[in-house]
Amino acid sequence: MDLKDKLLSSFIAFENNVDLDNPVHEVRSEAIKNFEEKGFPSKKEEAWKYTSLNNIQKVDFSVFPKQENTLEYKEIKKYFLHEIDTYKIVFVDGVYSSYLSETTHDGVDVCLMSAAFSKPMYKQIIELYFNKVASKDESLTTLNTAFSKEGAYIYIPKNKAPRKPIQILHFATGNEAALMLQPRNLIIVEENAEVQIIERHQSLTGNEVFTNSVTEIFASKDAIVDYYKVQNDRDNASLVDNTYISQKNSSVVRVHTFSFGGKLTRNNLNFYQNGERIDSILKGVTILGEKQHVDHHTLVHHAQPNCESHQDYKGIFGEKSTGVFNGKIIVDEIAQKTNAFQQNNNILISDKATINTKPQLEIFADDVKCSHGCTIGQLDEDALFYLQSRGIPKKEATALLMYAFANNVLESVRIPELKTRINKIIANKLGVRVGFEL
Amino acid sequence: MAYTEEELKKELETKEYEYGFYTNIESDTFPKGLNEDIVRAISKKKNEPEWMTEWRLDAFRIWEKMEEPEWANVHYEKPDFQAISYYSAPKAADPNKSLEDVDPDLLEMYRKLGISVDEQKRLQNVAVDIVVDSVSVATTFKKTLAEKGIIFMPISEAIQEHPELVKKYMGTVVPKTDNFYAALNSAVFTDGSFCYIPKGVRCPMELSTYFRINEGGTGQFERTLVIADESSYVSYLEGCTAPSRDENQLHAAVVELIALDDAEIKYSTVQNWFPGDKEGKGGVYNFVTKRGLCETNSKISWTQVETGSAVTWKYPSCILKGNNSVGEFYSIAVTNNFQQADTGTKMIHLGKNTKSTIISKGISAGQSQNSYRGLVQVNSRAENARNFSQCDSLLMGNRCGAHTFPYIEAKNKSAQIEHEATTSKIGEDQIFYCNQRGIDTEKAIALIVNGFSKEVLNKLPMEFAVEAQKLLEISLEGSVG
Secondary structure (H helix, E strand, C coil), rough: CCCCHHHHHHHHHHHCCCCCCCCCHHHHHHHHHHHHHCCCCCCHHHHCCCCCHHHHHHHHCECCCCCCCCCCCHHHHHCCCCCCEEEEEEEEEEEECCCCCCCCCCCCEEEEEHHHHCHHHHHHHHHHHCCCCCCCCHHHCCCCCCHHCCCEEEEEECCCCCCCEEEEEEECCCCCEEEEEEEEEEEEEEEEECCEEEEEEEEEEEEEEEEEEEEEECCCCCCEEEEEEHHHHHHHEEEEEEEEEEEEECCCCEEEEEEEECEEEEEEEEEEECCCCCCCEEEEEEEECCEEEEEEEEEECCCCCEEEEEEEEEEECCCEEEEEEEEEEEECCCCEEEEEEEEEEEECCCCCEEEEEEEEEEEEECCCEEEEEEEECCHHHHHHHHHHCCCCCHHHHHHHHHHHHHHHHCCCCCCCHHHHHHHHHHHHCCCHHHHHCC | CCCCCHHHHHHHHHHHHHEEEEECHEEEEEECCCCCHHHHHHHHCCCCCCHHHHHHHHHHHHHHHCCCCCCCCCCCCCCCCCHHHHCCCCCCCCCCCCHHHHCHHCCCCCCHHCCHHHHHHHCCCCCCCCHHHHHHHHHHHHHHHHHHHHHEEEHHHHHHHHHHHHHHHCCCCCCCCCHHHHHHHHCCCCCCEEEEECCCCCCCCCCCCCCCCCCCCCCCCEEEEEECCCCCEEEEEEHHHHHHHHCCCCCEEEEEEEEECCCEEEEEEEEEEECCCCCCCCCCEEEEEEEEECCCCCCEEEEEECCCCCCEEEECCEECCCCCCCCEEEEEEEEECCCCEEEEEEECCCCCCEEEEEEEEEECCCEEEEEEEEEEEECCCCCCEEEEEEEEEEEECCCCCCEEEEEEEECCCCCCEEEEEEEECCCHHHHHHHHHCCHHHHHHHHHHHHHHHHHHHHCHHHHHHHHHHHHHHHHCCCCCC
């Protein structure tokens, strides 16, 4: 039985387990119909031209974990940003772990989707926001919608800001031979509120994991959202991350994606600007080796006048890795005075590595400033020579230059502890100790 | 381009008349539709050898199995391939027609472009009284070319006279299986040019279809084959700045360029076919496959100015097969009213130290859609490949669109690729600056557009560049109010 059939048949079992009277039931049934019709995307589709899910579909994934697994804090401490105090929402094999988590209802809601789905007090919000910005015809998104049950639910009311950042962590214990996870997150930031979120997916053993995650973010007027995705998983883990962001007037949403690990990673990052004077910022650093594959697929839809968007993705590709960047900017007819910038710079450090990039502009308004730039190149020989002539070994000099290359993306990380952490991961990934704290 | 209902009616009337004219010589027009018999008949009509007939039939069979491509960013009503007549004799001059019958708008445009009266008549299919000029020019040309050993003739003649060359090269760069329109063209092409430059020869003049040496107008399914043998050079011009109102709605041409070791081909195109009226009615569909193959140390340079056609689908490409080969692409695409253009290039780097440059300028006005679609591919063995791409779009008015779809694929670590794209409009301060100095807005815009396109216009042969510049002005006339 292939994965699609398996998912379709599991849906019936899944439906029986959850509340059939819930209005979400209808959304789920609609979604599974769409997935049944479309199936997994193939390379024939333009959006999946460079990324194949064929290997994933061959694996016999468990769609639900057979048992509840537990983890000790000390086993996983290193994956937390433990230097500072944070709220934590922790899932072990897709199941919420109250023991490892720290949630709150004090002024802001940092809790669970399962609670939001079932408790009457959240009913109105779910009706207002759930599945409102996520795509209703993209097959993997609808697959997630059909199985939406658990994930992080974050609600920041007007003029509030949680005291500390929020961490969302997904662990896979590897007790199953192969596990498929489908977390669903809903994040609502009301007027003039602010939030910082760090998300990470981590598998703990060499067993196969496939995560198909959907996150919906709603930023109201004047809201500020900082979202950091840390992707440094083992080479047995595949991740499809679908993020949909709806922004209102004068809001600022920054999404940083750090892709260092995982076998196959696909980031679908979609921004919809539904107001004026909005700023959308998309930044990413990708450093790959071995046979890793990362595909960044971004969309910024400018639908109203006077908005801005800034994209900056840097990639370093070694060994047999492949990197894909597909950035799309759409400027509607009425979105005059739009400023949209897109930058994608890549370095290939191995003959077997591949980069495919497609920065795309679709512009229907005339009074706009839009640009995109894209480069593929190597490290500057002169700079390398300069460092070597001053007694820095070639390996360190190379690392230093690559670090410098990725640096301006790191500059905008607003949690210092996270920045240090990312720095360390980069140094590690490049396989050097530069002798000082980067 | 003003085009009133009355004029449209008039044109329809003339068209009907022409149709009647053809029925008199029945044998020269084939019935509508396409099947193996028609392909055979075309081949027979052209008196082609057996292998060519087989080649066409093979292409036809491939075409039958293919589907029309839909990936381009253009929308149009699909042509009915069974409602087209695939062969008709070249248009004879109509003795009853004089310049007074021609649309005065067209004549006005000719005047602006500075086209001579004779040329105007030829373009409008009006009998030319004094032919001495063009005939003498043609004979001198032919003599010079023959002395150098250059072969320049219609492709149908080349099939007869130089079958070894045609057989060796035709379909090697654009195979029959390449795409839907290339397959169709391979099956039914009737007209086109063939050009061969022998080893070490530098073609002394710009070979051109404008001062066309070989008789007959541009065909609906044109096939061009240019071969530059080792260390030779040729500059080839295609098209014409003057607007031509061809009643053939579908144009599917194939152009193949072959640059052998150390050779250089410069191919310039100016396309100004009927773009449809202000409401977007009518106009030519231009679906062209153009590709060049570069051997060691050779160079192919494409320059195009696209202002006509209702729908354009065109990607002049370079396969940089030999080491140190160079590919260039310079393009200006102007769309106005309801025109749609999806154009760009492919640079396939296979050899070592290959270089490519892409400069594309898109100008959209009215309610038109202008897309740049390009591919830069560096294969794993293409050491030190270098590419620079620049795509700039200029938007006039808020009902048009500019789109960029650049694909960049690198598989070699020594590759250096740069891509830049910008989209903007003409600055109000720029226009104000011109106005202040007594230049009216329309002139100011022409001035700015010319500056914007300068990089590409500079690449055109001299006499073409002047006309192309005027053409840009005319194409955008009235687009800013």
